Amino acid sequence: MSYAAPVEQIEFILKHVVPFPDVAGTEKFAEATPETTTAILTEAGKLASNVLAPLNRAGDQTPARLENGKLRSSPGFDAGFRAIAEGGWIGLAADPEYGGMGLPQSLNMAVADMMSGACLSLQLNPLLTQGQIEALEHHASDALKALYLPKLTSGEWSGTMNLTEPGAGSDVGALTTKAERNGDGTYTITGQKIFITWGDSDVTENVCHAVLARLPDGGKGTKGISLFMVPKFIPDEDGNPGVANSLKVVSLEEKMGIHGSPTCVMSYDGATGWLIGQEHKGMAAMFTMMNCARLGVGVQGVGVAEAALQQAVAYAQDRNQMGPIIGHPDVRRMLATARAEIFAARAICLACAASIDMERATDDRDCAARAAFLTPIAKAYGTDVGCRVADTGVQVHGGMGYVEETGAAQYLRDVRITPIYEGTNGIQAMDLVGRKLADGGEAAMRLLDEVSDGAKAAHGDHPELADDVWQASEALREATQDLLKRDVDERFAGAVPYLTAFALVLGGHFHLRAARKGDTAQLALARVFIGRVLPRYAANLAEARAELADLTAISDASLAGGLGG
């Protein structure tokens, strides 16, 4: 069960597979030299392997709990969080003006990969805090920034995201939490929020809630929503936690996994809040938080997949059934496929991060469009791979995977939240075929050009692999053109398989790049992905292009089981 942070793998992808060298070549990120990169990854790897991974089981077995209304986190989480904070990891990509390191998101996501593989429940806290830092950097007033950013960046305080209400999940615009102007620049916030990750914390001295609420003159739907900073303790004149705000944790959810991460029902009972950004424009600020968090969640999937696979490989080496089972062809197939999918998902996530960095460093519109297009793919495919590999991990363990003592089941239970939160994978896919194809497919086609150019360049060295990737890419191009002609409901019906096909093609592309740069094992891994995983694109495209009419022809009663008449 010992986790070894995949430092070398990540470094290889950054160096040879995704355009991180371009990022490091910009003026903004000139500090991200190869030496710094190696040092960052190595140190984060040590923290993940040696400090965080040993906390993971305790987080499952001794869940966070409420004691007289106060949160008690899992054993060791306090020390773990302090180690993350004191290492400066929360502020890795944050503005140096407020104590951050100003390094690229590419490195921040690489670190998140390792930390989430080590201990997902704990890593959620810094991930959400980072999302809030981003939102404040981009949208908050200077006064708010000066007050909150140094504390959040240092990890003295933590941040949360309060979107969901019982009647407002994927439909954020349905929320009913109220904000009222107090006349002194502050606001009064009243309402209930659910599914608030780390909604309270005993590992930080203050908890800063970013809360979506509607002003009396806020219109219906998402356009009338504003975002507020609502701290647990209102900062005093020195910026230290002062009087308690009128908010509380009502209860914690009992969940399938991530027991170490408290999921709170929050009640705001006339709490004092400060506006982040402009009135009625809260969704813009929230999207800043969410986009960062979406990629971060994709990375979580990859991180947990890595940990689950490492454990499965160790078990398969150790477990003897007519020889170590790692030598059995079917077990080897499962492990190799998992390793190939992890590589693909990790490369997609880091490619997305590199695009975000390029956008920020150059303000280039194409980079922005590339980042926006890759984000839902990274989130959905990363988390799908997380679930698939954790499931493989259980299966490789056989009966020992189903009993809790090995920890294989915990990975599966933990990672199962990732295709749901920060926008379900269905929402991601609809974002992809809706908003992200709204440019007439420009961003998609640019990516596909990149894939086919890569295939052409690789043809000399690996003709068969290159042909397979090229064909898949052309089929995807055709399906994209087809999708662009369809109306939105038809697109939505094919959204998830379309996203999956896109991820598979990108995975083939990155494997092909890796095969050209890597060793023989890397080439064999590319063969596994391109020969065994990539072919799934065809069925996904068939589903993406299938008729919506077949779905609507089946009545609700038939879906419920009334068929067979």
Added chain:
Amino acid sequence: MSYAAPVEQIEFILKHVVPFPDVAGTEKFAEATPETTTAILTEAGKLASNVLAPLNRAGDQTPARLENGKLRSSPGFDAGFRAIAEGGWIGLAADPEYGGMGLPQSLNMAVADMMSGACLSLQLNPLLTQGQIEALEHHASDALKALYLPKLTSGEWSGTMNLTEPGAGSDVGALTTKAERNGDGTYTITGQKIFITWGDSDVTENVCHAVLARLPDGGKGTKGISLFMVPKFIPDEDGNPGVANSLKVVSLEEKMGIHGSPTCVMSYDGATGWLIGQEHKGMAAMFTMMNCARLGVGVQGVGVAEAALQQAVAYAQDRNQMGPIIGHPDVRRMLATARAEIFAARAICLACAASIDMERATDDRDCAARAAFLTPIAKAYGTDVGCRVADTGVQVHGGMGYVEETGAAQYLRDVRITPIYEGTNGIQAMDLVGRKLADGGEAAMRLLDEVSDGAKAAHGDHPELADDVWQASEALREATQDLLKRDVDERFAGAVPYLTAFALVLGGHFHLRAARKGDTAQLALARVFIGRVLPRYAANLAEARAELADLTAISDASLAGGLGG
């Protein structure tokens, strides 16, 4: 969360899709008239929906536990089990000479589908008892039969299967439990067994353990193993439970799911046993139990999938996010795909059961080969569908699927054992490409002939659907011929995807039959399966035919994450 047993669906499949009418046409099963079939399904459906389903949550929340070495089952399980026993359901397919009803396995499996959907943890008890009844009927002496069969058939006593030991899981032949002859016809059994489902019970007055052990002169491997009846209480002269045997439950496993089903570590400390069948030929008897149980586990997958889907549909009708989410194309896609896969898996399981019945009724070798070929497919595909649909159920619920209160997560946690126990799905697939293709592919080709004949017959009514199924079937035929030329390790490397492809083709075949007999919703469902699910066969066949060399070219260290050099 209310479960409605799918009586009409099952009846439709039995009447129109699988050769159950042939079964009912035999002399042996002449009692399985349409009226009896309807009555059986209706009554079992009532029991499942009204008596068993309400116990399911309590089984999860209040797991079976040991209290001073004695088992305490979950609340209500005692009454639930008594209702099953008193309804005569345990003996549905058992020999009338010992109190059974002598009805076909097809009906027994239909009932198992409904009971496992209602409460998997409890249903495991009668399922294993039925397996033991089968083994005794086929292999035990008349004296053993007379003593045990009436009690097991009536459900006064329950039966278990004791194969696994810490060092002997998939490799049963590695077991070390010892048997010694006592000279009076009895044996002394000593050893430890793990993963014993319902290894103790407070819902029956005796627990009958079928234990695999090795006699001093038993050779190595599976050929030196014998099977023994080792009762918890040794029957007295009147056949009532007498003195306690030297065996005990050491501990219960803490598992991911099926908390209501106690999974026991059993210790046999010089316990008294009686031989079942012949010395050193225990595996034959055990296979009788296992084959019945394997199909039964496939059916469990289908049953849980049904329950999970019903709940997801109900939630999707109720949950409003810009309209009820069941109207959202992506949610509808998930639900319709799940419904189509359940139909396919259920038809495969019932087709397998019908073949078993035909084999028993006619002694026909082709029927036997068909049953043997379909068993691993039914087990693996049924349980894969179980996991996939339960996973869909969680996803449709969004965040509410991840919190335990809705019960969606319980279905996923419960069903996750089914691809593991009674032979992992990898073992099933190796059985398929190994033993079940050892006839040179005869049984496989007969099934494929059936599929292509069906496609030809359907061509007039549904040309496009028929063409798709025919093409898939021909591709599978070609892949089968290719596989037959390969050595065993190469076959094993492609075993799981080959099995999956076979299941998809059979699923397409049965959907096509249903489309010809059913209503418009049934036709739409066939379109969903053939248009959206069946196309996966191609990627599966590509994987089945891929080179083993790619898998072995990746070192163990690379699998563990050492790539990127």
